[in-house]
Amino acid sequence: MPDTRRSAASDGSIFVFLEQTDGIMEEVSLEVLGEARRLADRQGVSVTGMVLGENVGGLAKDAASRGADVVLVGESPLLKDFATEAYLKVMLPNIRDRRPDAVLMGATRNGTALAAGLAVRIGAGLMAHVIDLEIESGTGVLLGSVPGFGGSIVAVCKCKGRPQMATVRPGIFKPLPANGSNPGVIESVPVDLRSEDVKCRIMQRSVRRSEDISRAERMVIAGLGCKDNLSLPRRLAEALGAGFGVSRPLADKGLAPKDLVVGSTGYSINAKLAVVIGVSGAAHFVSGIRDAETVIAINSDSSALIFNHADYCAKGDLFKIVPELIAAVEASGAKGA
Amino acid sequence: MKSIVCVKVTPKVEQIKFDEARKTVTREGVENEINDADKNALEMALQLKERHGGTVVVLSMGPPSFESHLKLAIAMGADDAILLSDRSFGGADTYATSRVLAAAIKRMAPYDVVLCGEASADGSTEQTPPSIAEWLQVPGIMYANSIELQGNRVLAKKSIAGGYETVEAETPLLASVELGCNSPRFPDFRRKRWAEKEFKLTVWNMQDLGFSPTEVGLGGSLTEVKELRNMSSRKRRGELIGGDSKEVAARLGQIIRSVGG
Numbered sequence A: 001m002p003d004t005r006r007s008a009a010s011d012g013s014i015f016v017f018l019e020q021t022d023g024i025m026e027e028v029s030l031e032v033l034g035e036a037r038r039l040a041d042r043q044g045v046s047v048t049g050m051v052l053g054e055n056v057g058g059l060a061k062d063a064a065s066r067g068a069d070v071v072l073v074g075e076s077p078l079l080k081d082f083a084t085e086a087y088l089k090v091m092l093p094n095i096r097d098r099r100p101d102a103v104l105m106g107a108t109r110n111g112t113a114l115a116a117g118l119a120v121r122i123g124a125g126l127m128a129h130v131i132d133l134e135i136e137s138g139t140g141v142l143l144g145s146v147p148g149f150g151g152s153i154v155a156v157c158k159c160k161g162r163p164q165m166a167t168v169r170p171g172i173f174k175p176l177p178a179n180g181s182n183p184g185v186i187e188s189v190p191v192d193l194r195s196e197d198v199k200c201r202i203m204q205r206s207v208r209r210s211e212d213i214s215r216a217e218r219m220v221i222a223g224l225g226c227k228d229n230l231s232l233p234r235r236l237a238e239a240l241g242a243g244f245g246v247s248r249p250l251a252d253k254g255l256a257p258k259d260l261v262v263g264s265t266g267y268s269i270n271a272k273l274a275v276v277i278g279v280s281g282a283a284h285f286v287s288g289i290r291d292a293e294t295v296i297a298i299n300s301d302s303s304a305l306i307f308n309h310a311d312y313c314a315k316g317d318l319f320k321i322v323p324e325l326i327a328a329v330e331a332s333g334a335k336g337a
Numbered sequence B: 001m002k003s004i005v006c007v008k009v010t011p012k013v014e015q016i017k018f019d020e021a022r023k024t025v026t027r028e029g030v031e032n033e034i035n036d037a038d039k040n041a042l043e044m045a046l047q048l049k050e051r052h053g054g055t056v057v058v059l060s061m062g063p064p065s066f067e068s069h070l071k072l073a074i075a076m077g078a079d080d081a082i083l084l085s086d087r088s089f090g091g092a093d094t095y096a097t098s099r100v101l102a103a104a105i106k107r108m109a110p111y112d113v114v115l116c117g118e119a120s121a122d123g124s125t126e127q128t129p130p131s132i133a134e135w136l137q138v139p140g141i142m143y144a145n146s147i148e149l150q151g152n153r154v155l156a157k158k159s160i161a162g163g164y165e166t167v168e169a170e171t172p173l174l175a176s177v178e179l180g181c182n183s184p185r186f187p188d189f190r191r192k193r194w195a196e197k198e199f200k201l202t203v204w205n206m207q208d209l210g211f212s213p214t215e216v217g218l219g220g221s222l223t224e225v226k227e228l229r230n231m232s233s234r235k236r237r238g239e240l241i242g243g244d245s246k247e248v249a250a251r252l253g254q255i256i257r258s259v260g261g
């Protein structure tokens, strides 16, 4: 039975779960660690990191040089792959004993599941995939900005009681550079696990990461209006030397990899130019192009919501406009220009 | 086998308005619907029932007005529906929401699988499903897009960053179902008429689940919203480009050259 008691006392420190996959640290974990360091310095408190896995000593060392005062390391073959229940079992006593003021982690899929389980177990409030963290003046309480309604609204939340918890959306904070003169302390923690503690056994895994569309300078983004054939928008992307992204339903239908999805459950793009083709402009999509500098939208429906979020609104049939546009771009040699 | 599907009724996000002065979300005059991913979860449960027999029960926490949406789930093929409704349940965060849902699920035991959507369209915290799994102390499989059942053994395919994973676990378990992983069926016309005229929804309140007001809703929540901010999208030019496709393409080519990027 989960323990719902809340501990009033805390040691003031910030605890960061550092997630690794296949022995590689998730970038967001270092981003959270850097932000934890900045928050801790303002409050004059310490930062504790925790890495779980098999042979992860090297990752712990790196984390210690990038903002953690102490890095706790739990190693076991049973921790090699992420397993919510087993990870939770190892983390729990460490969090109970140390009584941190805040527990932070990356809002990856695993991070979200782990944080939610931990929050229930220790009776803590949990702010979801925050896009900003600040300290409330006067109270010292952590304020997290939580996007809702597809990202069109942000709720500034705080937690009652201790520890305060938050998961952080990837790509929001900058990691600190490694600082060799500040090595931090590495401590190994006891791991008491049996194979039954891994309740979901991984039988097979297939991973192929695509390019990171959040870094592309130019983007072509295709929506359901492009139907089942993405060769036209792909060719335009190629002609423009641009990255290629899709709205979520195209990935759900298996027509494009999931890591090309733009939007609240996908990536936010930072391109100077985004050409958005056959996308209606639902809130969950639009939040992903908010930071694009110039948006061109092509849509046959003049009342499409996407036109409220575009600088240039080309009304017409994409199957006619895009081939012409490819020809025009190729003729002018605009690639990379 | 018995499946329980957690269904949230959410406002159509595109119709939501933000009250700049009061810093609140105006939900009045906004249409509600069954959360998209929850329709995928219900479809998955109905397919499991087609293959293995048993029953599908939908479970929701919300105001009495959700009844019509739960009846729609019945018309789609669910066998029963339970609404957790009590003024004290209002204003719940994910901690309080998952706690109440889990208590109801325990009351409905024994069950084989609990299915949720991967995220709601409104709050979208994605925290409710793993929180329910923890309250229930059952294995949790998140972002599942298919489930195979053999006795009490489940093989599930789930999405992970950059690909997928197949995992094995034992029932009872909870899975959150990936948005868009199947095509939810339409309500059956005759079942719809039956649901509207004869089906009796079960409603449980706070007493039925044995809670006190400090454990549920606003009182039982461990987060609070201090302020709402409008993420107004960037000001865009909104310049309309008309003409035949050649003209439109030529103008777009010009724009692309001028903005560089």
Ligand SMILES: Cc1cc2nc3c(=O)[nH]c(=O)nc-3n(C[C@H](O)[C@H](O)[C@H](O)COP(=O)(O)OP(=O)(O)OC[C@H]3O[C@@H](n4cnc5c(N)ncnc54)[C@H](O)[C@@H]3O)c2cc1C
Pocket: A222, A223, A224, A225, A226, A246, A247, A248, A249, A261, A262, A263, A264, A265, A266, A277, A278, A279, A280, A281, A282, A283, A284, A285, A298, A299, A300, A301, A304, A316, A317, A318, A319, B036, B037, B119, B120, B121, B124, B179
């Ligand atoms: C919890 C949750 C999270 C979500 N997260 C995301 C997310 O991260 N990203 C995302 O994209 N979606 C997300 N969605 C889905 C989102 O709500 C919309 O359903 C989705 O963005 C719609 O995709 P679309 O615009 O490509 O398709 P549609 O809405 O079907 O739009 C197609 C458009 O193409 C136009 N069109 C059709 N034919 C032509 C033609 N020949 N020429 C020109 N135009 C044409 C139509 O006028 C229409 O506007 C999420 C939903 C939920 C509930």
Ligand SMILES: Cc1cc2nc3c(=O)[nH]c(=O)nc-3n(C[C@H](O)[C@H](O)[C@H](O)COP(=O)(O)OP(=O)(O)OC[C@H]3O[C@@H](n4cnc5c(N)ncnc54)[C@H](O)[C@@H]3O)c2cc1C
Pocket: A126, A127, A128, A146, A147, A148, A149, A153, A154, A155, A157, B006, B007, B008, B009, B035, B037, B038, B059, B060, B061, B062, B091, B092, B093, B094, B095, B097, B101, B115, B116, B117, B118, B119, B120, B121, B122, B123, B124, B125, B126, B127, B128, B129, B223
């Ligand atoms: C802008 C905004 C920000 C918020 N931030 C936070 C926060 O940081 N922390 C926090 O704890 N709460 C937060 N909340 C509150 C939270 O959204 C609500 O507590 C809600 O009841 C939980 O649902 P969710 O939208 O997070 O669901 P999710 O966890 O995204 O939903 C996943 C699935 O859980 C099931 N489910 C969820 N709610 C119900 C229900 N009522 N009935 C049946 N099934 C359900 C459904 O199957 C659903 O598909 C926020 C709400 C808003 C609007």
